[in-house]
Amino acid sequence: MLSECFIFGVITFLITGAQCQETEVFAEAGSQAILPCKCSSSSRFAPAIMWSKVNKGTVWRKEKNGLQYWGSSWSPKGTQRARCPHSQFERGDFSLQINDVREEDGGIYSCRVANDHRVTENMVKLIIIKVSVSPLEPMLGSDVSISCNMSPEPYGVTVRWMLNNSPFGTAKSVLEEKASARMTGNWTCVVGYEGKEGRASATLTVKGIIQPSKDDTKVYAAVGSAVTLPCVFSPELLPAKPVWAKLKPGSLFIHTPDRLPASFIASSPSSQPTSDQSATLKEVEFEDEGTYRCSGIVKGHWLTRNMQLVVAKIDSSTPSKKRDSMTLTCQLTDTSEVVDYEWVHVVYDLNGTQSVGSIQKGKTLRLGKVSEENQGEWTCRFYGKEGILGNVTHHIPLMGGLSGQKSSGVSNNTIAVVGLSILLLVLLLVLVKMFLNHQRRKRIFQYPALETIVHTTSNEREERERSREKK
Template structure:
């Protein structure tokens, strides 16, 4: 009897054109999977269609009378996850749609279409891809693993990872990545791992994808150590230290690290103008500090730290201070040289000098622009006096700037000496007038003192007046003669 069925099946295959093809379909967990089942357009009347899963029985069936049936585990009474669109039947498309696929939906499915004596049968392997994270929101420094699961697993498939649409390169020297298969990534949680992880599986020309988001909690700004903060001498600056929203660090501490300690930096003294964050800040996860007036000596490395869930989180940053050094101007030539100086130039790619000009309304405009670290002026004139700003740039744009004010003084300008001489003459004249007034006051005081001494002896005063009158009388008589 079995031999007869086998012979009948072979004859049916040869005479009716029955087909049996295996197709690979990948679908991400939670998405919609479409299992293809296509054949040549059949006769207008309704065929018999049945979808079944290996070892699970019927998934969906449609009889010739048009009635539909679902398997017990696919019943639409709970949620209708399975359907076969009737609108495609006339085109010979009997594909099965499975909504919100789950890992247990993975497996081998069979589509069988009977149309009279013609039988079409196709096999489809549905593989469900899913990315799992050991902890979706790990704390900075904790171990985290990201796994790529495929059900059923395709033996011989290649796996690659992307993070934020860029190929992910594991950290060198982490043994766990070399010892485990490529479908698992094990790393220490850092800001580098934050983003959208995508697992890409290649198998027999088909590609499966699945993604998951990973957020690492800790110090989010700065996002990495050795972050550089640029400022100018005399200005105020903020040293950022912002934890993830919701993380309130206990015992927050700021330190300035002594230079020369690479592995275990020793804390030093904080600057006099240093001001830590307020203990009752409206944003307790923001532990940023500030310096009210930066000095050139305040440059160096700073560290903020706090304890979160029993683990100490730290972030190191570097304060880079800029200033302008001016050469001693020559009284003979009036030349001035300005040099832009930074405590760390490792990120600086170029410098730019800008002459800042203000009009009567206080509106700022940019005048002369010159490239280079040093600005030299052979002669200081009214046109180039005023505010000069040194802008310094890195690979990604402007890093910061520092300004210097040039004053027009006598001896520095050979072109405009007249205005300076007028000021000098006015100053000399004012000094002479003041000297004359002082002499007059001194003489008046001297006369006053003399009269005061005479009034103390009335008889002597009478004799002096009498002698004076007689002398005047003799002089008049001599003139008359």
């Protein structure tokens, strides 16, 4: 094999028109590397091609008659890791593809293309990049090493790190850190060399409390609702002596506990230890807001996670001058993450079907006049930069308790006033009639003879009427 390389090399230098180019190629360990080799040729005959690695012998070669050969280390158990796509030969592209590249594949490769009396040679330096993490899954608070390895490592190379696609401020090829929740994710090493760039990545998983993933995570809940405070350890970690505590304001560093809410329920104890130590508040009150801490001992490490419970409620007020109007205000105990408020009118029909009515923006909702159109449920949704954070609902009673009741009251008062007026008018007429009768009698009593005549005339009229009835 070495004699073939020597002979091919001697022929290269003896034939006139030999050319030589050199380039660098970066590839991540485990990926596919493409080593370029492009030559311009107008010959009608198929060229002879040989790819070899300096000091390592032939990788792949093809004779003019079409026969192909692989080096012994490049075709283990009959599987060829290196090949040249024949479909590109007509375009003068003789690039070599290496699948599943390894660190030992790094080095200098030579591509020689012999066509008629012309030989073209390209030199390619393959640099393999690999990111290593040790240990693979460190415990929270333990030492962890992240290294960026290059094979071979060129002189004058630059290194920078990315964590979850965000820059991580260091230029060292090896990082020595204490494992923390913020280090969890995808680490990418970006290598720069002579204007070219290559990169490789590895995932770091830190064992400990995985939910919430970081301290001071905010959990939102509405007054009167139930809420879960998450505290989940890595699946293989079973914490001993799990403890929940509510911290007094300003006591994050001195660990001063406060009284837990009355509706607080820690995870129920069981005979089998579990990694889920989440707690529940069955009915949240506005005063339950604050910082809660979940703790547990895992393999001698005391692991803790703080979370912030943010409570929301709706305050309603009625202006003194406009009793039929109402103002609703969305109140949160912490608004540091809130960027927008939205009011949604929820309406139910006779069948109980829910539908969404008007939507309004703003922390405060002003209802100019409460009527059938705006009674029912109003939901305040509050949003953060990444979407909705939570919501809280307020129920406006039916019209009988608001403007409708007032209208009904006005109608009843009107009827009562009209009835009372008629009654007074009747009494007044009766009094006038009685007064007139009294006056008439008084005038008659002043003339007794006239009264006798009137009385006699009346008696005679009655006698005549009785006589007629007898006949």
